Amino acid sequence: MMKSTKHCLWLLAILPALLSAEVYQWTDQQGRRHYADHGNENAKVVSIDPGVAYYRVEKVFDGDTISLSDGQKVRFLGINTPEVAGRNKSAEAGGEQAKAWLKNKLEHRKVFLQGDLEKQDKYQRTLAYVFTEDKEHINLELVKRGLATVNIYPPNLKYLEPLLAAQRSAEQAKLGIWADEAYAPLAVELLDENNYQGWKRLTGRIRAVKNTAKHSYLQFSDAVSISVEPISAGLFPPLETYVGKDVEVRGWVKRSKQRFTTQVRHPADIVLR
Numbered sequence: 001m002m003k004s005t006k007h008c009l010w011l012l013a014i015l016p017a018l019l020s021a022e023v024y025q026w027t028d029q030q031g032r033r034h035y036a037d038h039g040n041e042n043a044k045v046v047s048i049d050p051g052v053a054y055y056r057v058e059k060v061f062d063g064d065t066i067s068l069s070d071g072q073k074v075r076f077l078g079i080n081t082p083e084v085a086g087r088n089k090s091a092e093a094g095g096e097q098a099k100a101w102l103k104n105k106l107e108h109r110k111v112f113l114q115g116d117l118e119k120q121d122k123y124q125r126t127l128a129y130v131f132t133e134d135k136e137h138i139n140l141e142l143v144k145r146g147l148a149t150v151n152i153y154p155p156n157l158k159y160l161e162p163l164l165a166a167q168r169s170a171e172q173a174k175l176g177i178w179a180d181e182a183y184a185p186l187a188v189e190l191l192d193e194n195n196y197q198g199w200k201r202l203t204g205r206i207r208a209v210k211n212t213a214k215h216s217y218l219q220f221s222d223a224v225s226i227s228v229e230p231i232s233a234g235l236f237p238p239l240e241t242y243v244g245k246d247v248e249v250r251g252w253v254k255r256s257k258q259r260f261t262t263q264v265r266h267p268a269d270i271v272l273r
Contacts, residue, residue: 054110063098063147065125066106075125076139077116078163080151080199082177093182093196095228098147105138108132116156129159143167146176149199149250152266154232164268185248191260196253202262203273206242209244217261218242218270226270227263234265246273 027042056069063081067073082092084099089229113128121127130138141160143166144150150163171178186195204220211217216239218226226249228236248271251262264270 003086052112055109057106057108060099060103060107060108062095062176063102063142066102066130067237068111073082073123073125074113074128074130075121075123076142076148077127077129077156078152078159079139079142079148081148081200085268094177097176098142098175101145101147101182102138102142105108105141109133110203111138114158116158118153118156127156138167144170144175146170146178149177149205152268153268154235154265160266160268162170188224189251191224193255193258196260199251200253200262201248202253203246203248203251205246206244209239209243223258224260225262229263235265242270248273249272255268 006237055072057066057130058069059067061067061073062084064079065073082095083089084095085091104167107138111130112133113126113130115126115128118127132138137159139148140162143150143163150160150167152160165177170176177183183199183201185201185203188202191202202220204224206218206220206226208219209216210219210225216228216233218228218239220226228239233239249262249264250269250271251264254261255265
């Protein structure tokens with residue numbers, strides 16, 4: 001028992017140096033186990049996993065939500081895919097395509113997760129960036145293929161820059177939703193109670209800034225505006241710099257009587273035109 005313990009302690013001591021190289025293990029004639037960064041004819045390469053936990057994907061709910069073998073329900077961080085049909089929701093263009101791609105990629109396969117500053121959402125789902133066994137970043141792949149849009153929720157900003165770069169490339173190449181008429185830019189003058197639902201790309205000129213106790217607003221008009229929450233305001237340049245600029249705002253529109261507001265959480269939600 002003492003010898004076994006000593007070997008384990010020795011392995012732990014050299015582990016940091018070995019993680020970047022192959023590790024060999026063999027057993028000598030006395031039954032003692034040896035480890036080194038080089039081997040002999042009886043040695044075999046062993047895999048040392050530095051703390052990564054793998055989970056089997058049991059079910060794909062839609063393009064950005066899965067369940068794992070340990071019961072976790074995981075919501076992908078940093079992205080959003082169109083809705084698939086459900087009990088209280090209608091299918092959106094591109095939703096089934098995103099789900100089908102993710103199902104083919106992950107269902108009944110192993111993944112590992114990386115978190116960010118927030119660990120769960122209000123539905124108690126685990127928030128994560130999802131990777132395959134060969135380290136393919138699935139959140140990023142969905143955006144690259146135009147199956148998902150970047151959906152920023154500060155303070156979860158770990159992969160913000162690569163996600164935004166992937167989105168710019170997909171948009172320029174007109175992949176997925178970027179070629180779908182359902183997500184074509186809509187002039188704010190044409191927004192009404194019949195076409196405001198779902199994720200939108202609204203275009204227009206910012207006319208003024210309005211501040212209230214709870215929010216700041218970039219106003220296209222008295223009826224259509226962009227809402228910036230105080231918790232996110234520090235990420236933005238002075239809002240007055242948007243006045244007089246033609247922009248495209250991306251997000252979900254809320255309606256209150258005949259007023260429409262798109263809430264943004266990061267400057268990337270507003271694209272200068």
